[in-house]
Structure formats: structure tokens, C-alpha cells
Amino acid sequence: MSLSEIQARIKTLQGSLSKVGYQLSDADDHLVYLRTEIAQHYTALRTANARKGQIQQSLSARAAQLYVLGGQGTPASLASDGLANYVQRMTYLEQIGYTQQSLLEELKALQADAKVESATLASEEKDAQKTVNLYAKQRAVLNSQLAELTKLNAFLMSVLPRPAL
Structure with a gap:
């Protein structure tokens, strides 16, 4: 491999490294975005669990109302309370x-x-x-190749004669 080929390869690797760097940056940004979404989701889950607790309390209260009011709608109380009250109570229980x-x-x-x-x-x-992880590995491989070629370039530059100016 000649000095000019090594230098051309170094430029190619630097371009590839730059491209992978941008891709890695984009992937990192996307990961940060997803983790933000996950945090918001877990906040929503906590809110939903709080709502679940409210619903369960509401259901318990309604079940208690049903139990208490259901026992009052007997035919014996129908005679004393009247049909209108009985119908009203049963309608309320149905709404519950x-x-x-x-x-x-x-x-x-x-x-x-x-x-x-x-x-x-x-x-x-x-x-x-x-x-x-994939882009990080690609970047590591490119960095390794670039380091080797840079060392080889430095060595060749030190041993090859320089053209006279």
C-alpha cells in the first residue's frame, strides 16, 4: 500500500467515522426520547392506578348503597312509602x-x-x-482502523524521503 493510498484510506475512514458518529448521535437522541416517553407512561400509569383506587372506592360505596337501599324496597315498605317512592328507589338502584x-x-x-x-x-x-450498541461498535471498529492507518502513515512519513522544495 502506497503512502497516497494510505492517506486516501484515512480520509475514507474519517468520512465513515463522521457518518457513524451522526447515526450514533441520532440513535442516542431517539433512545433519550423513548426513555422520556417511558417516564411519561409510568407517570400516566401512576395516575391510572390512582384513578383505579377512586373507582374501587366508588364501587364499594355504590355497593354499600345498593345493599342498604335494596333492603328498603320490600313490599311491606311499599305499602307505607307508596308506589312513587318505591319506583324512584328502584330507578336509583338501576342507575347505580x-x-x-x-x-x-x-x-x-x-x-x-x-x-x-x-x-x-x-x-x-x-x-x-x-x-x-451497533453504531457504537461500528465507531469502535472504525476508530481502530483509523488508528492503525494513522500509525502506518506516520511511520511511512518518517522513513520515506521528503521531496525537495
């Missing part, structure tokens, strides 16, 4: 049941969405980390 069902469905949807998003983000983070 619908609300309870809606809250349960909301809770199930929140849990399903959280599982899907957690899995997606974990997979994306893993892929991004693999990309970062």
Missing part, C-alpha cells in the same frame, strides 16, 4: 348498577391500554438500545 358497570369497563380498558403501551415502549427501547 349502570354507573357501576361503566366504571368497571373503564377500569378494564385502562388496564388493557396500559399493558399494550408498556409492552410497546419496552420493545421500542430495546430496539433503540440495540441500534445504539
Whole structure:
């Protein structure tokens, strides 16, 4: 390999190293973005868990209301309270049941969405980390090759005669 070939190869390696450096920087930026998304997701999960606690408390309160009010709607109390009160109480209990069902469905949807998003983000983070590792390895290989050629270039420059000016 001649001196000019070595110098040309050094320039090529420097260009490749620069390109890999940009790719690594982009991959690092993407990984940082994903980790920010993951942090926001876990914040949303904590919020969802708090909402879950509220829903569970609400369901418990509604179940207690149903238990207490359900026992008061007997035919014996129908005679003393009147039909209008009985119908009103039963309508209220029915509304409680619908609300309870809606809250349960909301809770199930929140849990399903959280599982899907957690899995997606974990997979994306893993892929991004693999990309970062790949570019880091490529950069290390190019740096190694560049170091060898730079040493060879320095050696050849020291032993070859310099042209007269």
C-alpha cells in the first residue's frame, strides 16, 4: 500500500467515522426520547392506578348503597312509602348498577391500554438500545482502523524521503 493510498484510506475512514458518529448521535437522541416517553407512561400509569383506587372506592360505596337501599324496597315498605317512592328507589338502584358497570369497563380498558403501551415502549427501547450498541461498535471498529492507518502513515512519513522544495 502506497503512502497516497494510505492517506486516501484515512480520509475514507474519517468520512465513515463522521457518518457513524451522526447515526450514533441520532440513535442516542431517539433512545433519550423513548426513555422520556417511558417516564411519561409510568407517570400516566401512576395516575391510572390512582384513578383505579377512586373507582374501587366508588364501587364499594355504590355497593354499600345498593345493599342498604335494596333492603328498603320490600313490599311491606311499599305499602307505607307508596308506589312513587318505591319506583324512584328502584330507578336509583338501576342507575347505580349502570354507573357501576361503566366504571368497571373503564377500569378494564385502562388496564388493557396500559399493558399494550408498556409492552410497546419496552420493545421500542430495546430496539433503540440495540441500534445504539451497533453504531457504537461500528465507531469502535472504525476508530481502530483509523488508528492503525494513522500509525502506518506516520511511520511511512518518517522513513520515506521528503521531496525537495
